[in-house]
Amino acid sequence: MxxxxxxxxxxxxxxxxxxxxxxxxxxxxxxxxxxxxxxxxxxxxxxxxxxxxxxxxxxxxxxxxxxxxxxxxxxxxxxxxxxxxxxxxxxxxxxxxxxxxxxxxxxxxxxxxxxxxxxxxxxxxxxxxxxxxxxxxxxxxxxxxxxxxxxxxxxxxxxxxxxxYGTALGMIERGGLREGETVLVSGASGGVGLACVQIARARGAKVVAISSGPKIEAVREAGAHEVVDRAGDVTGQIRAAAPEGIDVALDVVAGELVGDGLPLLREGGRWVIAGALGGYGVAFDVRRLYLHNAQVIGSAMxxxxxxxxxxxxxxxxxxxxxxxxxxxxxxxxxxxxxxxxxxxxxxxxxxx
Structure with missing residues (x-):
């Protein structure tokens, strides 16, 4: 050479x-x-x-x-x-x-x-x-x-x-996350999920994360304000952690979480998907989109x-x-x- x-x-x-x-x-x-x-x-x-x-x-x-x-x-x-x-x-x-x-x-x-x-x-x-x-x-x-x-x-x-972190930042930018908004992060202990937690926290959002029992403390240390245990009643825990609703969901899990989670969005909420760890087959009530001016956004990198x-x-x-x-x-x-x-x-x- x-x-x-x-x-x-x-x-x-x-x-x-x-x-x-x-x-x-x-x-x-x-x-x-x-x-x-x-x-x-x-x-x-x-x-x-x-x-x-x-x-x-x-x-x-x-x-x-x-x-x-x-x-x-x-x-x-x-x-x-x-x-x-x-x-x-x-x-x-x-x-x-x-x-x-x-x-x-x-x-x-x-x-x-x-x-x-x-x-x-x-x-x-x-x-x-x-x-x-x-x-x-x-x-x-x-x-x-x-x-x-x-x-x-x-x-x-x-x-x-x-x-x-590039995927996480792409999700945050495409979802238009603003300071003071409440964000939901799925798969929060993984590479993209933890990056979403850290960057969203740095941007001044309230971070509600979904993780599993042994990893919850590490996710909290990374910047999550509230951590939901995915082994329990996930939607019930999210409602308790964010009673006024979610502005932006940063989701790498998809599957059943999309259908269960869309009703948790506030008016004009955005559900951003960048993975399918929970399955790529998704079903949801489309009324939760058009009646609430919500968006489902795909985000690749x-x-x-x-x-x-x-x-x-x-x-x-x-x-x-x-x-x-x-x-x-x-x-x-x-x-x-x-x-x-x-x-x-x-x-x-x-x-x-």
């Missing part, structure tokens, strides 16, 4: 087919070449997401066949290096990228957008539609690496931000503008991602198994 201190080969974790953790292959492959308009990042930390599990399993389905094996937005081009969330340092630049970027500490925006501009929609994801950060090195477009050299956050904390706001938070360390566990790269299968068990609070990361 002609770049000092960058080897020709690297360790990486790839999938060559859909399946369980056994399809994760720890191997050595060539360090990717840096094309025009790209940079090469030495990975300091990579965070795990549910997208890693579902991409590996092929669990996303297709619009014409919900049961079809598929990656985030379509068939996977195997072999594929997984991992959307990367923090590290730039070690080489391609033609058209400034040489003084070398050595800068960066976070990579993992989205593949449908257009240029601040409000573009994500239509692909690093680790699914292009190779990701389960590796010692990864390439990225120069305009999607964000300089966080001066951030006091660790590489592990920075790596926790892109998908989980973030826009470039949202990600820029997130990086501003990272530089100022206005959110402090919680790291549940860290694994070496060669234990990627164990790390994904730990993620799938959902016994943790916060983010699981790997350090190549």
């Amino acid at each position: 002609g770049v000092p201190d960058v080897p020709d080969v690297m360790r990486a974790v790839r999938i060559t087919r859909h399946g369980g953790p056994e399809v994760l292959d720890v191997t050595e492959i060539a360090v990717p070449g840096v094309r025009a308009g790209e940079v090469l990042v030495e990975v300091g930390a990579v965070a795990l997401n549910n997208t890693d599990l579902w991409t590996r399993e092929g669990a996303y389905g297709r619009p014409d066949d919900p049961t079809a094996l598929s990656g985030w937005r379509g068939p996977i081009d195997f072999p594929r290096v997984q991992g959307a969330d990367v923090a590290g340092r730039i070690v080489a630049v391609g033609p058209g990228a400034a040489e003084d970027l070398v050595g800068r500490r960066v976070v990579v925006d993992p989205a593949i957008y449908d257009a240029e501009g601040p409000d573009a929609n994500p239509v692909g994801l690093m680790g699914s539609e292009r190779d990701g950060g389960y590796a010692e090195y990864v390439t990225a477009p120069v305009d999607q690496v964000h300089d966080v050299t001066d951030s006091p956050l660790s590489d592990e904390q920075l790596a926790a931000l892109p998908t989980a 973030h826009t470039p503008a949202h990600f820029g706001l997130l990086m501003d938070l990272a530089r100022r360390a206005e959110v402090q991602p919680v790291i549940a566990a860290a694994f070496p790269l060669d234990r990627a299968a164990r790390a994904q198994e730990e993620l799938a068990r959902r016994g943790h609070v916060g983010k699981i990361v790997m350090r190549p």
